[in-house]
Amino acid sequence: xxxxxxxxxxxxxxxxxxxxxxxxxxxxxxxxxxxxxxxxxxxxxxxxxxxxxxxxxxxxxxxxxxxxxxxxxxxxxxxxxxxxxxxxxxxxxxxxxxxxxxxxxxxxxxxxxxxxxxxxxxxxxxxxxxxxxxxxxxxxxxxxxxxxxxxxxxxxxxxxxxxxxxxxxxxxxxxxxxxxxxxxxxxxxxxxxxxxxxxxxxxxxxxxxxxxxxxxxxxxxxxxxxxxxxxxxxxxxxxxxxxxxxxxxxxxxxxxxxxxxxxxxxxxxxxxxxxxxxxxxxxxxxxxxxxxxxxxxxxxxx
Numbered sequence: 001x002x003x004x005x006x007x008x009x010x011x012x013x014x015x016x017x018x019x020x021x022x023x024x025x026x027x028x029x030x031x032x033x034x035x036x037x038x039x040x041x042x043x044x045x046x047x048x049x050x051x052x053x054x055x056x057x058x059x060x061x062x063x064x065x066x067x068x069x070x071x072x073x074x075x076x077x078x079x080x081x082x083x084x085x086x087x088x089x090x091x092x093x094x095x096x097x098x099x100x101x102x103x104x105x106x107x108x109x110x111x112x113x114x115x116x117x118x119x120x121x122x123x124x125x126x127x128x129x130x131x132x133x134x135x136x137x138x139x140x141x142x143x144x145x146x147x148x149x150x151x152x153x154x155x156x157x158x159x160x161x162x163x164x165x166x167x168x169x170x171x172x173x174x175x176x177x178x179x180x181x182x183x184x185x186x187x188x189x190x191x192x193x194x195x196x197x198x199x200x201x202x203x204x205x206x207x208x209x210x211x212x213x214x215x216x217x218x219x220x221x222x223x224x225x226x227x228x229x230x231x232x233x234x235x236x237x238x239x240x241x242x243x244x245x246x247x248x249x250x251x252x253x254x255x256x257x258x259x260x261x262x263x264x265x266x267x268x269x270x271x272x273x274x275x276x277x278x279x280x281x282x283x284x285x286x287x288x289x290x291x292x293x294x295x296x297x298x299x300x301x302x
Contacts, residue, residue, distance in 0.1 A: 063142030065091055066134040070099050073134030075114070077142045087114035087139065093131055102128045110135045119143070212239065217296030219245060220288040224253050227288030231268070231296045238302070241268035241293065247285055256282045264289045273297065 065074040071093035078086035089107045093099040106128035113122035120140035124132035212234035219228040225247035232240040243261045247253040260282035267276040274294035278286035 059146075061142045061146050062090070063138035063140070063145070066137045066141075068093065068130040068134040070102075070130055071095055073131060073138055075135055075138040075142055077114075077139070077146070079146050084115050084118055087111045089135060089138075092135075102131060106131050107135070114139055210235065213300075215296045215300045216244070217292035217294070217299070220291045222247065222284040222288040224256075224284055225249050227285060227292055229268075229289055229292040229296055231293070231300065233300045233302065236302065238269055238272055238297075241265045243289060243292075246289075256285060260285050261289070268293055272302075 059079045061077045061079060063075040063077070065072045072091045073089060073093070074091035076088050076090050077084055088111055089103075092103040092107050094103055106125040109125050110122065110132060114120070114135075120136050120143060122132075122136060122139075124136075212232055214230055214232050217229040217231070219226045226245050227243060227247070228245035230242055230244050231238050242265055243257075246257040246261050248257055260279035263279050264276065264286060268274070274290045274297060276286075276290060276293075278290075
């Protein structure tokens with residue numbers, strides 16, 4: 001039996017060991033293990049962007065219903081990001097055809113003005129002063145509920161300056177009304193808050209006109225019978241004039257009266273005074289009419 005050479009056994013052992021080491025090195029992957037489906041850590045910028053919420057929906061705010069001479073006005077606002085994104089009148093005068101026509105014309109203009117101005121300091125719509133005033137008041141109440149300063153103007157009617165957060169509020173001529181919880185911190189102003197408020201300015205609708213009144217002039221005796229004039233006055237003007245008494249004692253007098261009185265009535269309204277021309281062929285009636293008309297004008301203070 002042959003003996004194996006010791007050197008050969010050593011060489012085989014070394015080769016086997018080297019092969020094992022090479023195999024182990026080939027199997028090892030440098031760089032650490034790979035991670036599948038990893039997410040950005042909560043504190044990272046990517047994580048913050050992924051978790052950010054979208055813009056919130058608009059917040060509806062209903063203002064107070066404001067009664068006007070022609071019916072209530074009530075405004076509803078939609079707010080988003082501290083701004084008015086939509087304004088609409090949920091109540092407006094519509095009791096008759098005239099009111100409906102005015103509402104249809106005025107309300108869209110007021111809605112647009114509210115969004116544009118971002119306040120209740122909006123111009124009244126011509127021919128719709130009552131509706132405009134009611135709209136402004138209801139709009140202001142909705143803004144107050146939102147905790148938003150009603151105005152941002154710096155004029156004599158507004159109490160202060162900027163409505164921006166942290167902005168300084170100026171001192172207006174009327175001092176303004178600081179809206180509680182308003183946007184921005186109060187600066188120098190009459191009240192704490194934004195120092196802004198709804199002041200009354202040149203855009204404020206005029207006061208309601210006085211109701212028409214009738215005034216009866218003195219009866220004036222003429223050669224053919226008495227003449228007495230009654231006028232109707234509204235807003236300082238004669239809107240109607242009529243002879244409640246005129247000569248009619250005979251057919252001739254009746255004919256003269258029927259021809260002259262309508263002309264005298266029209267002349268009085270046109271002239272807005274007793275300085276009117278006498279009707280040809282009715283000089284006595286015309287003179288009595290003028291004197292009675294003047295006494296009515298005197299009583300009316302015209």
